[in-house]
Amino acid sequence: MELTLEGDVVRAGYEARERFYDSRGYGKVRNGDIDLAPVEAAHLLYRGDIESIDGMDFRGFLGSAAVSEVDFAVYKDLRDRGFYLTPAREGWVDDAAGADFVVYPRGKGPWDNEVAYRVRIIGERDTAVATDLGGCVLAVVDEESEVTYLDTDRREVSGTSDAAVPATAGELLGERVVCWEPPAELYEQAFYGQQLGDDGAVQLSLVEAAYLTQEGMLTVEGGADAVVERGREVEGDRFDRRLAVYTALRASGVAPKTGFKFGADFRTYADVESAENLGHSELLVRVLPADHRFEPRDLALDVRLAHGVRKTMVFALTTDGGDEIEWVAVERLTP
C-alpha cells in the first residue's frame, strides 16, 4: 500500500479508505480516497497495519518532525481504551477550535453525529490559560508519557444557605474580628465565624467580616473600609479577589468557609440548616485572576485532593478585581 506524506497530511487511496476509515474510523474521506493525519498514520505504523510512509518505518516516522510524541501518546491511549477519534482540523470536524482530538462515544465513529469528548492535549511542562478551560477534556501527558484526563466545565454555583442575621458589633483584632455578644443566628444558623469559647463570642475571618460589614450586618470601628484595608495589608490584591468570590458565593446561597486544610481558598456548603447539622461540603474553591496560567502539576494536585475528599474542585476566575467571575469545575476523568 502506497502512502505519502504531503505537508501535514498522509495521502492514501481507496483501499486504505476501506480498511482504515470505513471499518475503523481513521482519517478523513477526500474524493473517495482518504487523508490521514500524521498521528493516525503513526498509529497504523505502530500497529503494523502499514509498513512505511515515504520509506519511514514507525521508529523513523515517530522520530521525524511530522508527528508529536505527545499527540501520539494520547491518540494511542484513547485507541487502547476502545475509542475512535478524529484530529480536530478545520474541515475534518465541526467546531475544530479549542480541541486537538474529537472523540466519539464507544461503538460510534466519524460517520455518526455524536461526540463524547473534545480533547485538548498538553505536556506536563506546558501551561494552560485558565479562561481557555471549560467544555473540553485536558489530556495531560506527563514526563513518563502517561496520560491524565481532566474534564473541565463551566458551571454556576447555587444553594439554599441564606439564613437572615440581625446586625451586630465587632472588634478588629489583628487578622480577625471578634463579636463579643453576637446574635445566636450569626454562627448557629448562618454559619459565620467560629465560636471563641463557650460564652457565645464569635470570631470572624477578615473576609467574612468585610462581607458582613458591606452588607450592613456588622458594625466595626472604621466600617467596611477598615476591614478591607486590614485584609489588603495581609493579603494584598488577593484579598479583593477573595472577597468578590466570597460575596458571589453568599449571593448564590452558598456558605463558604476556609479551605485551608485542603490548600484551597474556600470549601462551600450549599444547604446549611445549622452549624450543628452541616452535612458535607461539596466544593473546594480556588480564587485566581482570569489571566492565570495553570501548571498541569498544580491542577493535578488540586483535582486529586478534591477527589480524595469527595468534593469538586472549582476555580473562580476573577476579572477586574472581581466584577466578573467565571466558575470552572475540573474533575478527573477515566474515559
Next chain:
Amino acid sequence: MELTLEGDVVRAGYEARERFYDSRGYGKVRNGDIDLAPVEAAHLLYRGDIESIDGMDFRGFLGSAAVSEVDFAVYKDLRDRGFYLTPAREGWVDDAAGADFVVYPRGKGPWDNEVAYRVRIIGERDTAVATDLGGCVLAVVDEESEVTYLDTDRREVSGTSDAAVPATAGELLGERVVCWEPPAELYEQAFYGQQLGDDGAVQLSLVEAAYLTQEGMLTVEGGADAVVERGREVEGDRFDRRLAVYTALRASGVAPKTGFKFGADFRTYADVESAENLGHSELLVRVLPADHRFEPRDLALDVRLAHGVRKTMVFALTTDGGDEIEWVAVERLTP
C-alpha cells in the same frame, strides 16, 4: 488576686503559684512566686480563673499588644486537648530556640523531664523557611483561627531497589528517550521507564535517561550532556535539582517514578522486586531549593494529599545545585 504586667511578663504571688503552677502547670517559678507569659495569663482570664490584669479583663487583654491572638489560639487549643505546656522562653525551658511552646506528654508537666512536642506557631499568611523545618511541630493558625498541626522531621531515605541493568542504547525524541531494544531488566526488574507497546520498546523520562547515561547504563547520541541539555531546555534549573534528587534516591536503593498524578516530583518504591509486582509506593517527594519559603497553604495541600493516598510527603531540599540534599518529612498530627 493581684497580677501586674511588667514588660512581657505577668507577675503573680505565692497563692497564684499554688493554684496555677503547682496544680496546672502554668508559668515559671521565680523566688517562690510565679511569672506568667501573657498568653498564659490570657488563658486564665478566658477561663475566669483570674478577673483582671492591670484592670484589663479578657477582652481588653486580648485586644492589647501584650498577647498575640494567634499564639492564644494555639495555647487554648492545646490546653483544650488536655496538655500542659510552657512558652519556650530562654530560662523557662531547655533549648528554647526554634520553638514557641514546649508541650509535655498528657499527664505530665513542667516539673517532669519529658517533652512531647516542640511547637512552632505560624499564621496562615506567614511563610516558613524550608531549612527551619524538622524536629518541630508547626501549628498553623488559619484565617478562621483553627489550628492545623504538621509534624516535621529530618530523615534518611533507604530501600533495597537495586537491580543491575546491562547497558543499552536510546534515542532522544523530544522530551523523552526511547530504547527500541532494551534488555528486559531495564523495565521489568529495575523499573526504569514505561513500555511503549507490546514489542519491548521502553520510553524513559529525561531524568531517568540522564541518570542512566551518567551511570554508564545507557548510550545516547551526544551522551549525558545531550540529555541534560534537553532537560534544562524544558525545565531550566529545576532539571538539575530533580536529577540530583533522582540520583540520590537511586543511590539509596529507592526507585523513583513520576509523582505527576499526585502533583509531586516523584513517588518512590523502596523495595521493587519487579515492575509486575510493585507494591505500594511509600513516599511523595517534592524537590525544592533549600532557601524555599513555604506558604502554609501549599504545605497543607501536599500533606493532606499524601495522607489521603497513604504516603508520606517528603521535601528534598537541595543546596548548590544538588551537592547536598536534606530530607524533611511532613505529616499531619492530631495531638
